[in-house]
Amino acid sequence: MSTVTVSHLGGSTIGYSFAQPYDPALPTLVLVNSFTTSAELYRPQFADQALTSTANLLAIELYGHGRTRSTYSHFTYWDSAIANLQVLEQLGIREAFVLGTSQGGWVAVRMALLAPDVVRGIVPLGTSMDYESARSRDLGCWDGIAFCTPSVDGLAESVGDDWVVPDEFVDGVLEAGLGPDVSAEERDFWIAEYRRNYTGDDGRHRLRVSTVNLRDRDGLHGRLDEVRCPVLWMHGTADAVYSVPNAEEEIRMFVRSRDARLQVVDGGQHFLSASDAPAVNAATAEFVERWA
Structure with a gap:
């Protein structure tokens, strides 16, 4: 894992990782992680x-998330989209595809909206383009307000340096993202990763703001007609957070995209890049090769 400094939010240190040494002859695929995970989510990729x-x-x-820090203590998904684009600029990468899992999916769309000349195509996974609305719940999506509010309230007070994220928080995220049958090995990995990333009062505050962002985010329905790059949306039938019917409705909102299609993965969980990596990897490789 490396870091790079960008100017956004008063100056920020952004955590990033390449799978292998950068090859300028290849296109670049940016991977944007899901709620409170880190770059480690993309080990299968x-x-x-x-x-x-x-x-x-x-x-x-x-x-x-992860090793990313900023001078300012509050941030939104738009800020992350801007910072990601600044990372590409700092690394000398002029164009990229963007794959995002869950919240990473709507960050990918924000990147495409902000920099259409940079983003060549997007691959949203197990995501939604709405805010946490009654409409989405009527289509079978979760109640994100009920899921997030206890953590927002419970993380409101300052804590000491010895504080670490509760295991119950991690278990709740893993069950929502990977289903009820998370292996002991995978759980142990993420418990350790979360404890590294969310410690002390700074960790508590970053965790709280991340949860506020998930609960209170703005929707993108009014902006989707301005996305012009190709879109490959992949969604699992076992996704416990956002539903296939919601994805079917929202993919049709990309009316000016060069090509917008939904690929449903039978049995796929919410964190689809982790639960169904072979299907995601094969479809993404084909997408990048087609549009590069």
Whole structure:
């Protein structure tokens, strides 16, 4: 894992990782992680030789996540989209595709809206383009307000240097993202990763703002008609957070995209890049090769 300094939010240190040394002859695929995870979410993609031979894989950690830090203490998904674009500029990468899992999906769309000359195509996974609305719940999506509010309230007070994120928080995210049958090995990995990333009062605050962002984010429906790059939306039928019917409705909102299609993955979980990596990796490699 490396870091790079960008100017956004009063000056920021952004955590990022390449799967292998950068090859300017290959297109670049930016990977944007899901809620409170880190670049480690994309271990299955980094290990896929077919995918890494197709594109430079560059995982960038959002504000509030992993090793990313900023001078300002509050941030939104728009800020993360801007910072990601500044990371590309700092690394000398003029164009890229963007894959995003869950919240990474709407950050990918924001990047495409902000920099259409940079973003060549997007691959949203297990995501939604709405805010946490009654409309989305009517279509079978979760109640994100009920999920997030106890954590927003519970993380409101300052804590000491010895504080670490509660295991119950991690278990809740893993169950929502990977289903009820998370292996002990995978759980232990993420418990350790979360404890590294969310410690002390700074960790508590970053975790709280990340949860506020998830609960209170703005929707993108009124902006989707301005996305012109190709879109490959992949969604699992076992996604416990956002539903296939919601994805079916929202993919049709990309009316000016060069090509917008939904690929449903039978049995796929919410964190689709982790639960169904072979399907995601193969489809993404094909997408990048087609549009590069």
